[in-house]
Amino acid sequence: MSSIQTQRISSGPWWKYGHMWLVVGGPAVVVVASFITLYLAVTRPDPVYADAPRGVQVQPADENDPALTPAMQGRNHAASPASAKALAGTAPARQPGHP
Template identity: 40%
Template sequence: MNEPVSCAPWWRYPLVWLVIAGPVAVMLASAVTVWLALRTPEVLVSEDYYREGIEINRRLADKKLMPAHAGRNHAATPADDVPLPKRVTP
């Protein structure tokens, strides 16, 4: 007739380890993320954000830093001969 099936302990089944590995990997990754976040905090907004914005606008107004579509043919042109970018009027 039917013989009794011998059951191995749970740790002998590879599928059990595969199921356990997912949550363990997520916990390790989240611990590393928390450790990195606490070790190197990022300052998002500086105290003088307005002045920095003005400086960025001044740098972008420089003829050498004009958008590619406005200055695409002036890569080898001397800086004094580069035309000013055209202003778009709404």
């Protein structure tokens, strides 16, 4: 007679393992959350936004207004191709004390 006996080990049902709940539970939570999001999107649509009431004409800003000078200079500087060419050949300045 053989001294080695084979034993049958029962692993038990899958729902008794915690790591299996992580594998199945994560996607299940995402599916439930997507249905909740779909319900909220269908039942509560966003209101339509209107910039100005009908009949009211909005005047464009005057480009000569002194309050807009910094914005106009920044816009013109960013749109200027000459400044990009001039900066392309220059190296950034080093600050004292920094290698």
